[in-house]
Amino acid sequence: MGLASVAQHIREDQPAPAGLLGLPLETIELICRELPTCDLAAIRGTGRAAYHATNLCFAQRYTEYHTDFSERSLNHLHALSQNPLVRRHIRHLVVLTPEPRLGQHLDWEWTAAGHLRHPLGMSLIRRFRDDLTDRLLQCRSFILSPIVSEPETKPPVTDGPTFNPDDVACILLDIIAEAALPVKLFWYGKGMNYTSPVMDIARLPKTLFRSGSFQCGWRALENLHLELEVTPQNYTFLLDLILSATSLRKLHLRLGYTDLAVEFFEQLSRSVDVLAHLERISIWGSSIRTGHLIDLLSRTRPNLQKLSLRGVTGLDPQWLSYLAQNHRHFPRLVSIDLSMIHGPSGMFCFTPVQYLPLQQKSMFELETDVHGWLPDPGADRTAVIGVTYTGPHIGKALGVLAQVCNGSARSR
Incomplete structure (x- = not known):
């Protein structure tokens, strides 16, 4: 009986095949990987x-x-934190839930x-804080990327506030502050097609x-991922998040196509x-000036390994x-990823490559525009809009890319 058929046998609530536990441990683990968690729990x-x-x-x-x-959910996490084996494997806390169910x-x-009024004073949140600091010692990555809510699932309009992703961020940041929690990854973003305001500084x-x-x-902190529209209200908060992370090795920014985003990158550079x-360094969906990008890159020369620019204007x-x-001054640089980069004369075209x-x-x-990402319906879908x-x-x-892009710019 093959691994897939054994797994199907178990899913259908039939008795486990004879001698299942006599198989090599590696084979048992391969079978278990085919099972949903609820079925795996039933076997256990x-x-x-x-x-x-x-x-x-x-x-x-x-x-x-x-x-x-x-x-x-927090009760379940608490139960998992009591298991010495399981808790060693929990590394990332992920919040992707649509707002009405959050x-x-x-x-x-x-x-x-x-x-929020003193969330760490709530018994459930206080226990969550204790789980993170005392038992979930490997869980030092927090990912907040709310997804779009279906219109029919949105809560009715009320006079008071409702719990949202910024409140989650508030709780996590408060825990970091109270416990000096050594966080490794902090991902704070809008998520796919999410249109509600994110990073309301009041929260x-x-x-x-x-x-x-x-x-x-x-x-x-080693990895900071921010996908947030920079506003006059959150400008300083965003900048402080970056400047306070003095051990930062990976930075992803998606700040929008505004003059304020340009000023932000000028300050950051x-x-x-x-x-x-x-x-x-990853800069996606943002506006930045050439001089500011050069200044930013020049600061990173000893350690920069990868640069990704996508949807940048x-x-x-x-x-x-x-x-x-100046590539010799970037001794560790090995990777460059460019796509849909716009300049004064239009989008960089890599088709000559x-x-x-x-x-x-x-x-x-x-990379070509096979998915129709470009807004112009008459755009040439076979044109090369990105290279890696x-x-x-x-x-x-x-050298090749610089020659191609300079030639493309002159041809316009």
């Missing part, structure tokens, strides 16, 4: 031998724990200023960056201390020429 309940044989496979199911901040059935209270902690314990925990450690080919001419000699063309992965290169010959690759 059939006896002590089955329980121990499936321990590792069961624990690995919870590397990412998805929570909606409901009482049921934080349901809990009595949240808000201050007149608009943020977030007011004295966060004056807290020494927050600074201590936040200094451990002057921040020598933080940028010096960066190994990966405001650039001309000069930044690519700078990188090509297709007609280069095979040795040069084969260096790149090429990863390898040891980054200098040659940058």
Whole structure:
């Protein structure tokens, strides 16, 4: 009987095949990977031998724990934290729940200023804090990326506030501040097609960056991913999130196509201390000026390994020429990912790469608009709108791209 048929046999609530537990442990784990968690839990309940044989496979199911901040979800996480094996595998806390179902059935209270009233004073949240600090010692990655709510599931309009992703961020940031929690990854974004306001400064902690314990925990941050429209209200808060992360190695920013986003990158490009450690920079869906990007890159020269620019506006080919001419000053740079980059003369077109000699063309992965991402319905869907290169010959690759882009700009 094959692995798939054994798994199907178990799913259909039939008796387990004879000698299942006599199989090699690796084979049992392969079978278990085919099963939904509820079926795997049922096998674990059939006896002590089955329980121990499936321990590792069961624990690995919870590397990412998805929570909606409901009482049921936080109780489940607490139960998992009591299991010494499972809790060692929980590394990422993920919040992807649509807003109407987020934080349901809990009595949240808000201050007149608009943020949660002492959430760590709630017994359930206090226990959640204790679980993170005392038992879930590997869970140091927090991902908040709410998804779009279907119109029919949106809650009725009320006079008071309802629990939303900013309130989740407030709780997590408060926990980091109170416990000096050494967070490794913080992902705070809109999510797919999410249109509601995110990072309403009224919802977030007011004295966060004056807290020494927050600074201590936040200094451990290595990966910061922000997909938020920069506004006059959250501008300083966003900048402080980045500048306080003095060990940052990976930075992803998606800040929108506004003059304020341009000013934000100008300010960020002057921040020598933080940028010096960066190994990966991703700027997507944002406006930035060429000079600011060059300044930003120049701060990262010792450690930069990967640069990704997608859906970026405001650039001309000069930044690519700078990188090509100075690639020897970027000793660790091995990867560049470019797509849908717009300058004063329009979008960079990488189509000429297709007609280069095979040795040069084969260096790149090429991207066309096969999904119809470009807004112009008359756009040429076969045009090369993006290129990716990863390898040891980054200098040659940058030289080719700089030549292509400069030639494309002149041809316009």
